[in-house]
Amino acid sequence: MKIIKKIYEIWEGALEEKGHEPVLFPVVIPPENFEMEKEHVEGFTPEVFWVTEAGGDKLTVKLALRPTSETAFYQMYNLWIRSYTDLPLKSYQSCAVYRHETKATKPLVRGREFLWIEAHDAFATEKEAREQVAQDMEITKKVLYDALGIPFIFFKRPSWDKFKGAEETYAADSLMPDGKLLQLPSTHYFAQRFSKPFDIKFEDSDGNKKYVHTTSYGPPIWRTVAALVMVHGDDRGLVLPFAVAPVQVVIVPILYKGKEKAVAEKCKKIVDVLGREGIRVKLDDSDKNPGEKYYYWEMKGVPIRLEIGPRDVSEGVVVAVRRDTGSKEKVKDEKLAERLTEIADDTLKNLRERAEKRMMGSIKKAATLKEIEKIVETGIAKVNFCSTDATGEACAEKIKEIGGEVRGTWFGKDDDVNPLGSSPTTNVSRNNDGVNPKGCVVCGKKAKCVVYVGRAY
Ligand SMILES: [Zn+2]
Numbered sequence: 001m002k003i004i005k006k007i008y009e010i011w012e013g014a015l016e017e018k019g020h021e022p023v024l025f026p027v028v029i030p031p032e033n034f035e036m037e038k039e040h041v042e043g044f045t046p047e048v049f050w051v052t053e054a055g056g057d058k059l060t061v062k063l064a065l066r067p068t069s070e071t072a073f074y075q076m077y078n079l080w081i082r083s084y085t086d087l088p089l090k091s092y093q094s095c096a097v098y099r100h101e102t103k104a105t106k107p108l109v110r111g112r113e114f115l116w117i118e119a120h121d122a123f124a125t126e127k128e129a130r131e132q133v134a135q136d137m138e139i140t141k142k143v144l145y146d147a148l149g150i151p152f153i154f155f156k157r158p159s160w161d162k163f164k165g166a167e168e169t170y171a172a173d174s175l176m177p178d179g180k181l182l183q184l185p186s187t188h189y190f191a192q193r194f195s196k197p198f199d200i201k202f203e204d205s206d207g208n209k210k211y212v213h214t215t216s217y218g219p220p221i222w223r224t225v226a227a228l229v230m231v232h233g234d235d236r237g238l239v240l241p242f243a244v245a246p247v248q249v250v251i252v253p254i255l256y257k258g259k260e261k262a263v264a265e266k267c268k269k270i271v272d273v274l275g276r277e278g279i280r281v282k283l284d285d286s287d288k289n290p291g292e293k294y295y296y297w298e299m300k301g302v303p304i305r306l307e308i309g310p311r312d313v314s315e316g317v318v319v320a321v322r323r324d325t326g327s328k329e330k331v332k333d334e335k336l337a338e339r340l341t342e343i344a345d346d347t348l349k350n351l352r353e354r355a356e357k358r359m360m361g362s363i364k365k366a367a368t369l370k371e372i373e374k375i376v377e378t379g380i381a382k383v384n385f386c387s388t389d390a391t392g393e394a395c396a397e398k399i400k401e402i403g404g405e406v407r408g409t410w411f412g413k414d415d416d417v418n419p420l421g422s423s424p425t426t427n428v429s430r431n432n433d434g435v436n437p438k439g440c441v442v443c444g445k446k447a448k449c450v451v452y453v454g455r456a457y
Contacts, residue, residue, distance in 0.1 A: 002246035003228070004115065004221055008094055010147050010243060011117055011219045014139045020090040020119055025072040027095075028063035033071045036197040040070065043164020047099040049112075065098040070165065070190075070216060073120040074198040081212060084124050084204050088132075092119035094221075108226035109182070109457050115221040122200065122212040129189055129213035133170060136187035136217040137411075140172055143219070144184060147243045149352035150174055150227050151359050152184055155408035155452060158388035158396060163216075167191040170411055173454070175359040176230045179378040181407065181454040184227060187217040231355045232324075238301025239324050241351060242344035247282040249274060249340060250297045252290050254309030262313045270306065270318065270336065277337040298323060303347055304340055324350055363452070367441065372453055373402045380407075380454045384417060384447035386440035395442035404453040415450035 012022065028051055035041045049065040052058060066072060073091065081089060094117050101112050119136070123129040137154055144150040152172040162169040163186065171186035194200070195211040204210050232239040242248050251270060253263045267283050274281040282302075284293045290307070297305060307319040317330045320340065324347045331339045362379025366372045375381040381404065386392050388409060396406040409415065439447045 040165030237299030240301035259310035383441040
């Protein structure tokens, strides 16, 4: 929970910096709200838990436990938004949501109750709403990549894999070391799909009544913890970036008979010094032996361990040990806080680079289903594909049969499709780029796009 609270803090800070205000809506949603947008209700109904009784009496109206809260927010946006001066309206709530998952649940990855943040925004124009989607991606980068060292790719999801009710869905996937993709936040452009049924209109500066454009953004707190565990962890346990480590520095005294006092005093002094610098420091003066303490705090992912023995007292140094690499160095007392900050930065950089290399290095081009099957055992396959609108779904199903999922097109990357007939110079079955020039990797029809395929949680 301490890690979760830190993640919340970072994400909420990033949202508020961009003008989102915190709110809290009720956990239950009346059906007349919930059922307002057709695709949304059809998509989510199989996953909804309903409250049907209270105190032994049947309720006259059953209430939905929120699986997501667009339909709760929009009922109020209908009242709160009157004029263009009320826009943009940007709110978020940090809460648990409930979905009756029929797939097997997995702690922190797929739960029937899970923690997240949901931001719901309304704008006067499509342009501003689309800019918000881009800003949601920026916020994602700031939290996941910059602060936590977790790399990701934003994919524009194919039409059959959109959020129910969305015009467009963009979702961040990160590669886990077992070769599977984990979906992290997603951001959705709704156009006026919700504002029309909820009648969310505003009077514009030209005096005309118009429907707002809405977006939503869902940072998954649970899954962020799962990604931290999987992406950075090693065989000895967690490896936490400084930003979310409940204990950032642990001090282990190395005691020798007759010298205990001097070591204990130095340890206490360092706790004070680091505490004043805002570092979360813990002195482990329990009766366990040093080796046991090392294992314990390594398992907990503490980024830096300080070892202090009698010789370090007389030399005016401490020994600092990095969790990510295990490397040791002597640091002068007066340089300690400064050096620890440098080590923390360097650790984050190392974790991020390691993870990014693994993810980007796993992407390989495939020209056949067989090749896809092989590549997705450990990473991501890049393929020519007929279409991410409904017409491509049958081909995506074929890919599913061999264990892969079409995750969509890479947002912001200009991937060159190699459509039928444009194969360069040679007669070989593939062009220079290694992508099947004959078109879609499944059906062979003209490829409209390049999509990425992986196994997914
Ligand atoms: Zn196809």
